Amino acid sequence: MSSIKDVAEMAQVSIATVSRYINSPERVRAPTAKRVQEAIEITGYKTNTLARNFRMGKTQQVMVVLPSIGIPFYGPIVEGVRKVADSVGYHILVMETAFNSVEFDDFTRLVISKQTDGIILLSTLSPFKETNTSTNGVRPPIVLGLESIAAELSHFPCVCINNESAAHDATQYLIGLGHRNIGFLHGLTNPGTELTKARADGFRKAMAAQDIPVNEDWVIKAPISVEGGRQAARQLLTCDSRPSAIFCANDEMALGAMFELKKAGLRVPEDVSVMGFDNMLYSEISDPPLTTIEQPADKIGEYSMRRLLQLIAGETVGNNMEIIPHRLVERQSCTKPGTGK
Amino acid sequence: MSSIKDVAEMAQVSIATVSRYINSPERVRAPTAKRVQEAIEITGYKTNTLARNFRMGKTQQVMVVLPSIGIPFYGPIVEGVRKVADSVGYHILVMETAFNSVEFDDFTRLVISKQTDGIILLSTLSPFKETNTSTNGVRPPIVLGLESIAAELSHFPCVCINNESAAHDATQYLIGLGHRNIGFLHGLTNPGTELTKARADGFRKAMAAQDIPVNEDWVIKAPISVEGGRQAARQLLTCDSRPSAIFCANDEMALGAMFELKKAGLRVPEDVSVMGFDNMLYSEISDPPLTTIEQPADKIGEYSMRRLLQLIAGETVGNNMEIIPHRLVERQSCTKPGTGK
DNA sequence: TTTAAATTTGTAAACGTTTACATTTCTATG
């Protein structure tokens, strides 16, 4: 493999000149540049990223941490991250947590040991203690995408919608439709996750605001996934009575729930309305198409990456919390109660 | 940031000893080890991966190239890759092509410039010319997951199912159900992709084997995605007559097609049977649940990564093509023709 | 106790860049 040295020899210049030609061509004169360029072509030289990064002390990579690849909702977020990353020559390293929680110190270690320059967390930290012991109090560049309140406590920048207010809106929409008997599929996440709690709070507050009591039998905790939604729906079906509408912690749960509901012979939305949260690709083509809250995933990705870049550059980011507006998208999975009678 | 030197000083040993303690602890005596360990803890030392990888000339990363994150089908594949990667201390760099084709030379460059040690291609190479000009004939470690025939031509190892035979099976299943009027949603991929062609071949051969003519109006090319499936279905609906069954190049197309079919008032499977290909998560809970061909995605990921590791290690891999068995999973989107009358 | 062998540790070079600083070469002005 030819190195900068080979190029320098062939072009009869010093390695410094070659390096300069590569990194700021305007700093070498035309005739020299020509010789160097020729030498590069002849030798087939490509700069050794390993060496460069080592020298510069930067990996030029950021790590995106998510529960699992292949969850449609994360697609657009990562695409947003990538859009920004590409524009500044950064690569994306994907880390899957497999829904396990990750220790804060693990991330610190990742950054200290130069596996990555910074981290975008689309997953949650476990028992969120910042008291890092083994890492000498280093605070790695981390941006929380999606997560909210934990960010406040932890002083990590955060880019997300207002989950509580969004859940509030969703619930209110259901109430506005005339529903009083509303179930809630509470997403079960790792301890420390505020997102699911915020959505639950939004739900409860919206109910309370209208003096509608919450039937706790209809508040079911299950993994925030298709399978979780299915489990929860099956459990719901065993109750003596059933709600006229169900609000789900996310679209995956909603889709899973709808499947089980329909399987049990119920019609959606005539017998039960189902409301999702996130608006991922498959929610548009579900049967019926899912009414849900839309998170502008691409923007979340973009903004998160920008924030992270600032952090990496050592800039002091101003407002620690960046709230993105959400939107209720009305499709066909919700209707007035009693329509099925 | 403390380096190996700081540790060495504190432990009163040479940096070589520290390095040895880290990489092969059995090579340093217990009392020394203890001192070093203590020094490591006190200084909070973490090995600088950048420096190590530079010195070793390895990135310890492989790149997984796929069209887009968030496509459910890729989830399990990447998980398979990761399983193996984790076990040997490799990281996964994800590169999205955004459905664009990537030049062969781009990969070569990626490897030469040490951005990655090897590549698992779950996407396709564009105008597949191996005649790399700028890269001096270097052949990077690449494994093709999913793709088949191109592998033969290109001499890259490949791990995949037999797409043609699987499509043959699917078509035969439809025929066995009594269908004669079968449409085919031909996935549109980048030039050079053999996978879609293989599936089309399988379809045509199965039809020919039973002397059933293929109605070319019902063979529709569209992007191999949900949106593509929707487009194709809409086009199909404009035909004078319509098939009693539709075989789709993949599940995404099938789901998209089902959506449009149902939207047009057709019942699946009573009026039209729909057959998918891949068996991804959402196919199980679609309405109706999708009958499809299952690719053992996790295995494909695992085997691909193993192969790649061999390649990286410079081993000469034996058989270049590794065929994984597929399986037809029968659900409710296909039935006998005429059921709807 | 001596000595050879085995084990542990140290020394120093190398990996391929980038860059501060020194030196050379060019440009333009008097």
Added chain:
DNA sequence: CATAGAAATGTAAACGTTTACAAATTTAAA
């Protein structure tokens, strides 16, 4: 043409590891 200043290029150090090889120490046998 001489010269100052600017621009281009060269020199050499540094980044933090790993590792061949040399040196020192321990162990075991005589």
